[in-house]
Amino acid sequence: MGSSTGKTIQATGLTALGLLLALGCGGTGATTTPGSTPASSAATAPGVAEYLTLDLATFSNYAQPTFPVHYDSQALVTDNQLPTNVVTDRGATLGRVLFHDRRLSVSDTLSCASCHQQSLGMGDSATFSAGFAPGLVTAAHAMRLHNARFYAPGTMFWDKRAPSLEFQTTQPIQSSVEMGFDAAHGGISALLTKMQSLPYYPELFKAVYGDAAITEDRMQKALAQYVRSMVSTHSRWDDGAALTYNPAVPGKGAGAPKPNFTASENRGQQLFFTGKADGGAGCIACHTAPTFALAPNSLSNGVTAGDPDIYKSPSLKGVSATGPYMHNGSLATLEAVVDHYDHGIQDGPALDPRLRGPNGLPQRLNLSAADRAALVDFMKTLQDPALATDPRFSNPFKK
Ligand code: HEC
Numbered sequence: 379m380g381s382s383t384g385k386t387i388q389a390t391g392l393t394a395l396g397l398l399l400a401l402g403c404g405g406t407g408a409t410t411t412p413g414s415t416p417a418s419s420a421a422t423a424p425g426v427a428e429y430l431t432l433d434l435a436t437f438s439n440y441a442q443p444t445f446p447v448h449y450d451s452q453a454l455v456t457d458n459q460l461p462t463n464v465v466t467d468r469g470a471t472l473g474r475v476l477f478h479d480r481r482l483s484v485s486d487t488l489s490c491a492s493c494h495q496q497s498l499g500m501g502d503s504a505t506f507s508a509g510f511a512p513g514l515v516t517a518a519h520a521m522r523l524h525n526a527r528f529y530a531p532g533t534m535f536w537d538k539r540a541p542s543l544e545f546q547t548t549q550p551i552q553s554s555v556e557m558g559f560d561a562a563h564g565g566i567s568a569l570l571t572k573m574q575s576l577p578y579y580p581e582l583f584k585a586v587y588g589d590a591a592i593t594e595d596r597m598q599k600a601l602a603q604y605v606r607s608m609v610s611t612h613s614r615w616d617d618g619a620a621l622t623y624n625p626a627v628p629g630k631g632a633g634a635p636k637p638n639f640t641a642s643e644n645r646g647q648q649l650f651f652t653g654k655a656d657g658g659a660g661c662i663a664c665h666t667a668p669t670f671a672l673a674p675n676s677l678s679n680g681v682t683a684g685d686p687d688i689y690k691s692p693s694l695k696g697v698s699a700t701g702p703y704m705h706n707g708s709l710a711t712l713e714a715v716v717d718h719y720d721h722g723i724q725d726g727p728a729l730d731p732r733l734r735g736p737n738g739l740p741q742r743l744n745l746s747a748a749d750r751a752a753l754v755d756f757m758k759t760l761q762d763p764a765l766a767t768d769p770r771f772s773n774p775f776k777k
């Protein structure tokens with residue numbers, strides 16, 4: 379299984395993660411976190427049994443993800459898990475319920491999963507997602523959530539306005555477009571009252587936190603644990619990397635040719651991973667391996683001429699599950715994205731210097747049609763069918 383060792387993790391100084399892995403790789407599903415209360419049986423939780431397919435006697439494993447060998451210490455140091463909110467099986471299970479619960483919207487129609495669909499890379503095919511009431515749509519395209527765990531604090535949302543994943547998670551609930559618990563609808567406290575009256579939440583909060591109190595802080599922690607568990611390690615790219623990765627051997631890094639790839643996919647990978655000065659397309663400078671999260675120092679990629687704002691990109695894991703692309707959903711397909719980098723970049727004050735040519739103007743790669751197709755083929759290998767069908771991220775509701 380090739381999980382990273384406790385030794386490499388400790389070298390990073392990330393104590394929470396070190397502790398987590400030191401607890402043991404290959405842990406079984408039902409892990410009890412130190413300090414958490416013993417499991418109450420499903421029989422004593424009639425509300426949970428009535429509404430959900432969960433059994434409070436056994437919890438799925440979220441606390442001990444198995445990272446493949448190419449998720450090395452350098453990758454894991456970018457884990458944004460907080461020491462005050464380490465992922466537990468119970469906490470993430472509560473997060474799963476919250477994430478899929480349409481009753482968290484004013485209209486009982488929208489859950490987080492409505493816009494972050496498991497089969498669509500935890501994203502949405504609509505350019506702008508429908509809100510809680512007819513006619514309302516989001517101002518930006520819904521983001522995929524794969525590997526949100528590997529972004530520095532202060533980078534949540536396209537424009538990086540949310541300081542943490544914890545803080546982010548209850549923003550859509552209070553949005554007057556998305557889930558509707560804005561000031562006019564009583565705010566988060568109206569939702570907390572609603573949740574108290576739903577039979578399953580007091581039981582679930584008790585199973586996770588030891589008492590039935592439902593608070594925004596507890597919701598944020600559980601939702602953030604769940605989103606952090608959406609780690610993508612089983613794309614075809616990962617399968618190939620697991621076979622080839624050996625950073626000690628020149629040519630066997632993350633960008634090494636993959637035995638399970640077609641010639642075009644390997645060519646696309648080479649273009650993606652090679653700098654422009656060496657005949658590549660230079661994508662890896664910003665979309666970093668193995669997480670394909672965006673480098674923290676990335677500036678704009680020139681989607682709109684003259685735009686002074688800087689946006690992030692979600693991890694490219696699962697990117698081919700559905701378009702459209704970019705914060706404004708302006709590029710419908712991956713082919714259009716490659717055309718953008720090839721000859722469509724617009725100039726503006728925030729354009730990243732790495733996307734300029736030697737003449738200082740926005741780059742023109744002038745790739746051949748075969749190379750453009752190869753880049754698209756490569757990005758499709760980042761699709762993660764295991765995550766798209768993992769029962770731990772499916773809808774747990776019976777009704
Ligand atoms: C109506 C559609 C919709 C709903 C419902 C919704 N989201 Fe989102 N989500 C979006 C959009 C659109 C964005 C990008 C918004 C922006 O940047 O302004 C986003 C962004 C995010 C991000 C930021 C990802 C990143 O990498 O920065 C996270 C995390 C997230 N949503 C989690 C949630 C959670 C948790 C819920 C439920 C409590 C939820 N979303 C409900 C549409 C939705």
Ligand code: HEC
Pocket residue numbers: 522536650659660661662663664665676677678679681689690691692694697702703704705706715716719730732733753
């Ligand atoms: C200088 C940094 C940088 C480089 C180099 C770069 N990108 Fe990006 N990329 C970004 C940023 C920033 C965004 C998000 C922009 C937005 O939404 O406004 C993005 C978005 C994307 C998206 C859309 C993601 C989504 O979920 O909508 C894809 C696909 C993508 N880039 C592929 C590539 C490819 C292929 C290359 C190489 C040809 C490349 N990028 C080079 C910074 C970069």
